Amino acid sequence: VGELMKYVWVNGKLIPEREAVIPILTHALHYGTSVFEGIRAYWSPESNNLYIFRARDHYIRFHNSAKIMGIKVGYGIDELVDATVELLKANEVRENVYIRPIAFVSASTVNLDIRDLETTTAIIAIPFGHYLEPKGVRAKVVSWLRVHNSMFPMKAKVGGIYVNSVIALLDAKISGFDEAILLNRDGYVAEGSGENVFIVKDGVLYTPPTYDSILEGITRDTVITIAKDLGLTVIEKRITREELYTADEVFFTGTAAEVTPVVNIDGRVIGNGQPGPITLKIRSYYMDLVHGKVSKYMSWLTPVY
């Protein structure tokens, strides 16, 4: 993760990053009252262009998160896509970046009724490399459970709910692992701290269903879509912990994580302990696609230049 860029977009304006500061009593800082997205844009040396991946889909989810949470965004989906293009152009971005749109309750007040409180919408871009080691990670199924759909709408990507991910990852890291896997209240696999989970068994892909307490990942959807091109079947079904241990391959998907092989879970070697062939095939196709090398999916890419 690199440093911030020259400009950030705040409430419709590009302003210098050092001027984009918030007061100490900001509601979202105290109560986690924000909705956000994580989007990637990839630099393609072949076409000398920067491509934002599935920008519209991310902003649709952003709008849905805001609607669920009762946070006003103030800008339409197309306006936000255009703002993102404008931001990347202003910063003359010619490298891979992570884009962080956020809408948060920016009023300085101690009041849990957010209905009439002021909100701020911002978009920030940062240079970004690998989030997880692409050669494979070791994961721990932590004892903290994923917040259940009945306790909070987990389809919404809300700031405050990320403390569940933070404490899970902390637990995994303290125990010497790279990433956490959280089970849901019923004991089935939910997701990683910031990724969806897939397993491969006898050539078939399995991933937890969206009605379980997971974020409906856009990378998850991308993988389900492209798996068909590779002649693979994907079944959305509940996955148990022992199915993780005995899988042929396991991988994480996420905007930041892309497609990351999981080679060890709770000290059990997955497959032969190396990234599996199906994981690698999907990863390679995904990386080609996001760089604009798969013509069929060019509609998922927003060129910046």
Ligand code: PMP
């Ligand atoms: N689950 C969680 C908890 C996440 O934070 C993310 C990252 N946004 C994902 C799954 C993957 O979602 P996406 O593929 O849309 O980035």
